[in-house]
Amino acid sequence: MIQNIIKRTLFVIFTWSVPFLYSQQEIPSKHYTKGFGQIDFLSISMPDEEPNMDFTGLHYNVKFNSWGYAGVGFYGAIGGIRGGFFTLGVNAGAQWNITEKLFIDTGFHFGGGGGASAPDGGGAFILPHANLGYDFTYFSATAGYSYVNFFDDGLIKSHQFNVAVQIPLLFYSAKFQEREREFSLDLLESSEWKQPSSRMSLLVHLNNLKVTRGNYKDRTIRLAGFEFNSYLTDSFFFFVKADGAYMGIKAGYMDILLGGGYHLSMNKNRTNILAKFGAGAGGGGGADTKGGFLLYPDVSLEQKLFENVYASVNTGFLMSPDSHFRASTYGIGLKYYVDKDGTSSEKYRFTNGKFKGLQAILKQELYMDAQRDGGFTQNMQQISLQINFFFNKYLYGAGEASFANFGNAGAYAEGIVGLGIESPYFLNNRVAVFGQVLGGAAGGGGISTGEGLIVKPSTGLMVKLADNLNVRGGLGYVKAKGGSLSTHFVNFGVQYQFSFLSMKK
Numbered sequence: 001m002i003q004n005i006i007k008r009t010l011f012v013i014f015t016w017s018v019p020f021l022y023s024q025q026e027i028p029s030k031h032y033t034k035g036f037g038q039i040d041f042l043s044i045s046m047p048d049e050e051p052n053m054d055f056t057g058l059h060y061n062v063k064f065n066s067w068g069y070a071g072v073g074f075y076g077a078i079g080g081i082r083g084g085f086f087t088l089g090v091n092a093g094a095q096w097n098i099t100e101k102l103f104i105d106t107g108f109h110f111g112g113g114g115g116a117s118a119p120d121g122g123g124a125f126i127l128p129h130a131n132l133g134y135d136f137t138y139f140s141a142t143a144g145y146s147y148v149n150f151f152d153d154g155l156i157k158s159h160q161f162n163v164a165v166q167i168p169l170l171f172y173s174a175k176f177q178e179r180e181r182e183f184s185l186d187l188l189e190s191s192e193w194k195q196p197s198s199r200m201s202l203l204v205h206l207n208n209l210k211v212t213r214g215n216y217k218d219r220t221i222r223l224a225g226f227e228f229n230s231y232l233t234d235s236f237f238f239f240v241k242a243d244g245a246y247m248g249i250k251a252g253y254m255d256i257l258l259g260g261g262y263h264l265s266m267n268k269n270r271t272n273i274l275a276k277f278g279a280g281a282g283g284g285g286g287a288d289t290k291g292g293f294l295l296y297p298d299v300s301l302e303q304k305l306f307e308n309v310y311a312s313v314n315t316g317f318l319m320s321p322d323s324h325f326r327a328s329t330y331g332i333g334l335k336y337y338v339d340k341d342g343t344s345s346e347k348y349r350f351t352n353g354k355f356k357g358l359q360a361i362l363k364q365e366l367y368m369d370a371q372r373d374g375g376f377t378q379n380m381q382q383i384s385l386q387i388n389f390f391f392n393k394y395l396y397g398a399g400e401a402s403f404a405n406f407g408n409a410g411a412y413a414e415g416i417v418g419l420g421i422e423s424p425y426f427l428n429n430r431v432a433v434f435g436q437v438l439g440g441a442a443g444g445g446g447i448s449t450g451e452g453l454i455v456k457p458s459t460g461l462m463v464k465l466a467d468n469l470n471v472r473g474g475l476g477y478v479k480a481k482g483g484s485l486s487t488h489f490v491n492f493g494v495q496y497q498f499s500f501l502s503m504k505k
Contacts, residue, residue, distance in 0.1 A: 027183055027191040028174035028355060028499070035062040035071070035171070039258075040164035042146055046080065047119060047155045054079025054291060055148075056281065058240070058258060059091055060169070067094050072362065072385055073109060074401075076256055076281025076292060077116070083292030084283025086254055086413060087113030087125065088383055088403040090362060095133070105131040105142050112383045112405020113413065114150070115252065115284050115444055116292075121154030122381075123403060123410030123445070129162055140166040152406050172341040173498035175467050179357030180393045188343045188353050188501075197342030197350075197503055199231040202389070203312060204399075204417055205333025207243055213319075213326040215288045221327070222247035224440045225415060226399055234347045235263050239276060241296075242401065244415035244441030244452070245285050251443020251452030251483070254413060255282030255318070257296050269348075272302040272310065282318070284411070284444060285452075289325045294318055298329065307504075308337040339503040348505050355499040357390035361472060363493025365402065370409070371448045371484040380407035380447065384491065388420065396420050398436055404445050412445030416456060425464065434474075435459040442480070450482025462495060470495040 038059040043052045059073030070092045077085035089111015097103045109127040114120030131144030146162040188194065209221040225243030232238065238260045245253035259278025265271070278296040283289035298316030305311055312333045319326040339345060343353065363384050369377035384402035391397065398420050404412035420436030439455040458476025465471060472495045479486050 025183065025187060027187060027193065028178040028181065030172050030174065030192045031498075032170055032172050033062055035060060035069070035169045036140075036166045037061075037169050038073070038164050038166045040162055042148070042160050042162040043079070044148055044156065044160060045158040046082075051080050053077050053082050053085065053118075053156075054293075058256070061091055061093070067096055069093055069095070069107075073111075074256055075111075075113070077283070078281050078293035079291040081290065082116040082118050082283075083281070083289035084116040084252065084254065084285070084287065085113070085118055085120075085292065085411075086115055086256065086281065086284075086403065087111045087123075088385060088401060089113075089125075089127075090383075093129075101135045103133045103135065103140075105129070105133050105144075111403065112381075112410070113403035114154075114410030115254075115413070116411070118411070119155035120150050120410030122152030122406040122408050123150070123154075123412070124152040124405040125150040125154070125156070131162070131164065133166070139168075142166065150410070152410075153408065154410065171500075173500055174355055176357055176359075176497040176499055177467070178355045179390055179499040180354065182352060182354040184352050185343060185350055193341070193343060193353070193501055195342040195344070197339045197345050199234075199237075199337065199339050199345075201229045201335050201337045203227040203229070203333045203335040204397075205312065205314075205331050207314075207329060207331035207333075209318060209327040209329055211287075211325075211327045213323055215286070216249055220248050221245050221253060221285075221287070223253075223331075224417070226417065227333075229261075231263070237261055237263060239278065241278065241280075242415060244413070245443070246441040246453040247451045249285045249287065249451070251285060251441070251449045252411065252413075253283065253285035253287050253443075253452075254415065254441075255294060256280050257282075257294070259296065270304040272300075274300040274302065276300070276316075284413075287325065289320055290322075291320075294320055294325070296329075302335060310335045310337070339505075340500050342501075343503065345503075348503075350503040350505055353501050353503045356502045357388075357393075357396070357497065357499050359386075359388040359390075359396070359495055359497040361386040361388070361493055361495045363472065363474075363491045365489055365491035367407075367478065367487055367489045370407070370487055372409075373446045373448050377487075378407060378409075380409045380412065380445075381405055382412065382414070384414075384493070394422050394424070396422065398438060400438055404447075409445030409447055412443070412447045414440070414442040414454070414456075416440035416442070416454065418456075422462075430464045431461060432464075433459070433461045448483040448485050449480040453481040454485065455479050455481070458489075458491075460491075468496060468498050470497065
């Protein structure tokens with residue numbers, strides 16, 4: 001009798017204590033960051049009576065106070081005769097309101113890049129602007145003056161009119177050290193994270209261009225790259241896609257495309273069909289895309305492998321509007337889906353959520369005595385953007401894009417992916433070390449990369465400046481397959497890091 005009473009008492013205590021113990025788990029605070037995406041256009045005067053090069057950019061900027069912003073951006077040629085001309089750079093600027101809707105936007109872009117045998121010198125350039133803008137609530141439009149100067153022995157210098165469209169973007173985050181913490185749905189729904197989730201996906205793929213019209217007719221260009229999708233509804237999404245050649249032609253081909261699509265799920269969401277249409281810039285490696293403007297219709301079939309990971313196959317076309325360049329496309333890849341920053345969805349029922357780590361690294365890199373196609377060596381520098389996604393607390397997948405900006409190699413670019421590992425912080429929780437191995441497509445600028453395949457191991461350390469901000473330095477080695485590039489490199493940069501809430505079904 002007494003034993004039964006004791007058992008029942010313990011059972012009641014345990015039953016009531018479990019939710020109490022869970023309630024003591026402190027759910028990470030939700031921070032929000034304002035920013036905006038931007039698409040801009042300018043027509044650059046070229047030297048020697050060459051037709052203007054039409055230049056379009058894709059940017060993301062974070063607003064760090066009521067008026068200042070900073071971020072990164074890509075540019076690509078879509079008109080003229082320099083198809084395959086690409087750049088990467090950093091943005092900084094300010095916006096001041098004149099009236100409630102009318103504002104002034106002044107800013108500065110510094111970057112590197114080039115291509116298509118253009119007179120870009122080492123690739124370093126500046127692009128300041130001064131614009132007048134109007135806020136239409138859901139987007140803003142600006143127009144005004146800009147100046148471009150490829151100042152490292154380049155000949156491209158131009159004053160021109162520019163126009164831009166800006167779309168407000170807001171993202172939610174927690175501190176980076178909260179990564180891999182997991183919480184039940186009940187706990188999350190009693191917190192500030194209770195809101196509708198948003199969906200995104202990241203595809204890493206191998207793609208192929210079977211050229212059917214153009215100077216590489218009947219050749220197959222092997223590409224490696226990634227595609228990022230962000231869902232506007234359960235079915236409609238927009239995407240950004242970037243690929244670089246690693247085999248099939250001389251190194252240097254690249255494309256960056258922006259577009260939208262429709263997602264159809266079946267077989268209890270285990271099978272997906274995606275129809276997409278995009279447009280953007282492409283060329284290089286001797287592929288004659290004229291001005292560089294390309295269209296991209298595509299259909300993908302996806303099959304679930306496990307959790308949020310799907311295998312993908314795709315087929316479609318990549319072509320210039322007048323079909324001067326045309327290729328059929330086909331490829332395979334792995335895609336990872338994320339339902340983020342909210343606890344509810346009209347389409348899915350979640351069971352719990354986990355905070356996942358993400359890092360964005362902007363760095364300047366020096367290749368020491370980089371081997372050139374002419375049989376000589378010369379130092380080369382490039383600006384790089386690397387994104388790390390953490391699979392667990394210390395292992396991450398990485399993607400990196402780099403463009404030369406000093407050292408007479410303005411057309412050189414890299415698009416590489418791989419794996420890395422990061423240590424716990426030590427020395428008063430301020431220092432960590434990392435190691436990574438990346439590989440993929442690279443070429444252009446006279447750097448000897450053969451058909452474009454490189455491998456790039458490196459190691460380094462990070463020093464914490466604030467919860468989400470580090471300085472970072474590294475050293476490593478780069479080796480080209482089929483080319484003579486084989487040299488050491490060092491880099492230094494800044495690293496912004498945070499975690500986001502990823503829901504599980």
